[in-house]
Amino acid sequence: MDFFSRNIKEINNENRLYAQKRKIVSVLMKSGEPLTIPDLCIAIKTSVPKGTKLINELIEGGIIKEFGKRETENGRRPVLYKVRPDFAFTVGVMIQLKGISFCVFDMEMEEIYRNDKSTFILENTRACLDEVVQFIRENITASGVVTGSVLGIGIGITGRVNTATGSSYTYFDSLDVSLSQYLKDKLNTRVYVDNDTHLIGLAEQVFGKAKDVQNALIVNLSRGLGLSIIAGGELVSGGQGFAGEFGHMQFLGTGNKLCICGKRGCLGTEVSGYALEESFAEKIKAGETSLLQSMQGETENIHYGKIIRAANNGDVLCISLIHEMGFTLGKALGNIINLLNPELLIVGGKFTVAREIILEAIKSGMVHTTLSQPLRACTLEFSSIGPEGGVKGTGALVLRQLDII
Amino acid sequence: MDFFSRNIKEINNENRLYAQKRKIVSVLMKSGEPLTIPDLCIAIKTSVPKGTKLINELIEGGIIKEFGKRETENGRRPVLYKVRPDFAFTVGVMIQLKGISFCVFDMEMEEIYRNDKSTFILENTRACLDEVVQFIRENITASGVVTGSVLGIGIGITGRVNTATGSSYTYFDSLDVSLSQYLKDKLNTRVYVDNDTHLIGLAEQVFGKAKDVQNALIVNLSRGLGLSIIAGGELVSGGQGFAGEFGHMQFLGTGNKLCICGKRGCLGTEVSGYALEESFAEKIKAGETSLLQSMQGETENIHYGKIIRAANNGDVLCISLIHEMGFTLGKALGNIINLLNPELLIVGGKFTVAREIILEAIKSGMVHTTLSQPLRACTLEFSSIGPEGGVKGTGALVLRQLDII
DNA sequence: TTTAATTTATAAAAAAAATTATAAACTTGC
DNA sequence: GCAAGTTTATAATTTTTTTTATAAATTAAA
Numbered sequence: 001m002d003f004f005s006r007n008i009k010e011i012n013n014e015n016r017l018y019a020q021k022r023k024i025v026s027v028l029m030k031s032g033e034p035l036t037i038p039d040l041c042i043a044i045k046t047s048v049p050k051g052t053k054l055i056n057e058l059i060e061g062g063i064i065k066e067f068g069k070r071e072t073e074n075g076r077r078p079v080l081y082k083v084r085p086d087f088a089f090t091v092g093v094m095i096q097l098k099g100i101s102f103c104v105f106d107m108e109m110e111e112i113y114r115n116d117k118s119t120f121i122l123e124n125t126r127a128c129l130d131e132v133v134q135f136i137r138e139n140i141t142a143s144g145v146v147t148g149s150v151l152g153i154g155i156g157i158t159g160r161v162n163t164a165t166g167s168s169y170t171y172f173d174s175l176d177v178s179l180s181q182y183l184k185d186k187l188n189t190r191v192y193v194d195n196d197t198h199l200i201g202l203a204e205q206v207f208g209k210a211k212d213v214q215n216a217l218i219v220n221l222s223r224g225l226g227l228s229i230i231a232g233g234e235l236v237s238g239g240q241g242f243a244g245e246f247g248h249m250q251f252l253g254t255g256n257k258l259c260i261c262g263k264r265g266c267l268g269t270e271v272s273g274y275a276l277e278e279s280f281a282e283k284i285k286a287g288e289t290s291l292l293q294s295m296q297g298e299t300e301n302i303h304y305g306k307i308i309r310a311a312n313n314g315d316v317l318c319i320s321l322i323h324e325m326g327f328t329l330g331k332a333l334g335n336i337i338n339l340l341n342p343e344l345l346i347v348g349g350k351f352t353v354a355r356e357i358i359l360e361a362i363k364s365g366m367v368h369t370t371l372s373q374p375l376r377a378c379t380l381e382f383s384s385i386g387p388e389g390g391v392k393g394t395g396a397l398v399l400r401q402l403d404i405i
Numbered sequence: 406m407d408f409f410s411r412n413i414k415e416i417n418n419e420n421r422l423y424a425q426k427r428k429i430v431s432v433l434m435k436s437g438e439p440l441t442i443p444d445l446c447i448a449i450k451t452s453v454p455k456g457t458k459l460i461n462e463l464i465e466g467g468i469i470k471e472f473g474k475r476e477t478e479n480g481r482r483p484v485l486y487k488v489r490p491d492f493a494f495t496v497g498v499m500i501q502l503k504g505i506s507f508c509v510f511d512m513e514m515e516e517i518y519r520n521d522k523s524t525f526i527l528e529n530t531r532a533c534l535d536e537v538v539q540f541i542r543e544n545i546t547a548s549g550v551v552t553g554s555v556l557g558i559g560i561g562i563t564g565r566v567n568t569a570t571g572s573s574y575t576y577f578d579s580l581d582v583s584l585s586q587y588l589k590d591k592l593n594t595r596v597y598v599d600n601d602t603h604l605i606g607l608a609e610q611v612f613g614k615a616k617d618v619q620n621a622l623i624v625n626l627s628r629g630l631g632l633s634i635i636a637g638g639e640l641v642s643g644g645q646g647f648a649g650e651f652g653h654m655q656f657l658g659t660g661n662k663l664c665i666c667g668k669r670g671c672l673g674t675e676v677s678g679y680a681l682e683e684s685f686a687e688k689i690k691a692g693e694t695s696l697l698q699s700m701q702g703e704t705e706n707i708h709y710g711k712i713i714r715a716a717n718n719g720d721v722l723c724i725s726l727i728h729e730m731g732f733t734l735g736k737a738l739g740n741i742i743n744l745l746n747p748e749l750l751i752v753g754g755k756f757t758v759a760r761e762i763i764l765e766a767i768k769s770g771m772v773h774t775t776l777s778q779p780l781r782a783c784t785l786e787f788s789s790i791g792p793e794g795g796v797k798g799t800g801a802l803v804l805r806q807l808d809i810i
Numbered sequence: 811t812t813t814a815a816t817t818t819a820t821a822a823a824a825a826a827a828a829t830t831a832t833a834a835a836c837t838t839g840c
Numbered sequence: 841g842c843a844a845g846t847t848t849a850t851a852a853t854t855t856t857t858t859t860t861a862t863a864a865a866t867t868a869a870a
Binding site: 012013016036037038048049052072073074075076077078079 | 815820827
């Protein structure tokens with residue numbers, strides 16, 4: 001029963017006041033900088049005396065606080081207000097194939113507690129789910145944050161997730177209820193579940209370069225290939241939350257490899273860290289040479305990260321493989337740019353280490369499929385939030401679901 | 406200076422009342438059926454006495470009117486209210502390659518005047534633009550509608566249009582100002598411009614099967630190939646309004662024909678009425694036979710409409726050509742379904758005459774590229790608004806831009 | 811250094827809105 | 841056919857909000 005859990009269905013003055021207070025908090029959270037009474041009154045379309053009253057009540061409630069005065073050209077300097085960073089907290093949990101991360105964020109989305117467990121292995125079993133619950137419980141205690149002040153827990157999990165219902169289709173799918181409902185019952189707080197790719201998109205929209213962009217694509221290229229879509233200023237989730245299934249798209253391509261989805265020729269079989277490992281091994285088998293060969297005894301099971309590093313160090317084979325991948329990715333993205341006409345394309349993930357190589361490759365691929373006008377209108381940038389983006393997204397997920405961010 | 410043109414930037418009580426009245430009109434427009442005082446008070450979150458006062462003022466202003474009483478189970482029957490159909494009008498103009506249509510719609514979006522000029526030929530010249538202006542002026546006069554009661558003119562034009570600025574990139578692009586600004590100055594009323602495909606999408610969302618759907622794709626397959634996208638309940642226009650460029654996408658495909666865009670292998674060169682005409686001629690040249698052959702002296706320049714009709718009459722060649730097209734379209738759409746996870750796919754355009762053939766073909770194509778979960782979640786339907794959809798969309802465009810629909 | 815101009819914040823007065831109470835219109839059950 | 845129950849609509853009362861006026865805090869200019 002925190003500030004955000006009031007039921008505002010009934011129409012009366014008390015609920016109207018509450019709605020306005022909530023709007024003030026939301027405006028302050030979204031603004032990124034502290035605001036004045038006049039600012040807030042304009043934002044919530046009310047008179048200054050009433051706005052003042054609401055703000056004072058929010059201060060008394062410990063939700064917002066004064067934050068100095070604004071330097072102005074002339075006139076009396078207005079007092080600035082912002083949301084108290086310690087008014088409440090969000091918890092974010094990122095469940096990866098190998099490893100699980102737990103984070104507590106304050107209202108300024110600063111990480112105030114973190115614990116990574118690298119020994120965790122994600123399996124579709126009840127025991128694994130129990131381990132997750134246990135891990136979350138232990139860390140909530142360890143973080144020392146008061147339970148009542150946690151607004152909710154955002155869970156990021158790899159695989160397919162139905163955002164609307166909060167069920168995971170890839171893991172923990174044998175529960176009687178949705179994953180989010182199950183965890184809610186176990187942990188006794190709000191729980192929201194989404195997949196890692198969407199959370200990177202959310203982080204990019206909230207903290208990153210897509211902040212004030214209405215239409216953007218966020219590509220996440222690491223061992224897998226993911227895509228987040230922002231259209232009309234909103235993250236696109238689709239009917240079941242499956243939107244962004246980019247890795248299984250079938251574009252023009254030379255390859256015809258079998259994908260885990262059962263189909264042949266999926267983009268992910270050509271463009272992904274996994275695909276890079278495979279094609280590297282193939283090339284070596286076919287007699288080509290690489291610096292990596294001499295450094296390691298075996299050429300099989302070379303992690304794609306090493307191939308990227310080798311490319312950065314000038315290894316010709318690795319450069320050409322990554323270039324080819326980027327080119328194919330660019331062609332595929334070009335089709336999506338035609339379809340959605342985004343102003344911005346953000347490339348994130350582990351491959352961004354090889355910036356120059358991948359950038360040039362994507363660009364030349366894009367030219368082959370993108371119409372000139374949408375191409376000119378679309379800026380290509382690299383993610384600025386780094387590989388930790390997904391984790392920041394888990395915390396942001398709670399605030400987004402509460403509609404205060 | 407009509408009801409919708411008030412500037413509500415300043416925050417005072419008068420503007421708040423105006424905003425609430427506008428909301429009432431908007432709620433009534435969107436509802437589709439007349440509403441009661443309690444309904445409207447809940448919708449605008451106000452008390453019954455205040456809502457009553459606002460409603461009475463709207464009645465005095467000639468904007469809404471009583472519409473009988475609602476039949477209820479018990480209690481006093483509430484009076485129903487709706488927007489007066491004749492309170493204001495919208496004008497819609499659809500500019501096609503051959504032919505131009507002018508329509509006046511009332512507030513219930515009923516066509517109350519219409520004039521089609523089939524002799525019109527669209528050219529990128531000032532003379533042609535003058536002809537358009539003249540045609541609009543004449544018809545506004547002829548329709549007998551009072552100029553002050555026209556809320557605005559919605560223009561639909563084929564080709565690429567920047568929705569945000571109202572400029573056409575394909576036609577009338579040598580003006581000093583945007584097309585919409587130019588027409589606004591000439592016609593002295595609000596003017597909004599969008600392309601025909603987006604307007605079909607809008608019509609489908611406002612009047613058609615996409616009415617209450619959050620995520621949908623609307624394919625327009627006639628002589629060209631167009632796509633409208635609804636994501637998160639909103640029509641996607643993209644940064645410049647180019648979203649939906651489906652005809653120039655490059656998917657898996659056997660063909661490698663040169664497209665008007667300069668690239669090879671665009672989807673539109675394989676899937677469109679134009680492509681059907683070409684492939685029909687090719688097949689006949691290659692020695693295949695068709696019922697159409699004996700009916701006409703020549704096999705060149707056979708309109709795709711005839712090929713569709715022949716297919717419906719059992720012509721084997723025509724059936725196989727359309728089936729092949731539908732199959733390719735289905736494969737391409739499957740990729741987009743993976744990407745956007747829509748609940749609904751609406752197929753519209755002239756090809757819907759051959760319902761059974763095209764439906765089966767699209768479905769079997771989709772299976773090849775769509776992942777099982779998004780595929781299961783997506784319903785395939787035919788458009789119900791018919792080939793006139795685009796024209797209805799022009800009128801709806803005005804109401805949508807005024808945010809009352 | 812004072813005065814004018816400007817903007818924010820608070821106080822007092824006036825207006826508007828929400829509650830509450832009541833009347834009106836209607837069904838159902840006895 | 842009348843009372844009880846239900847919902848809508850209006851009237852009266854109370855509360856809330858806005859408006860207007862004024863004070864406070866600041867810069868720039870006379």
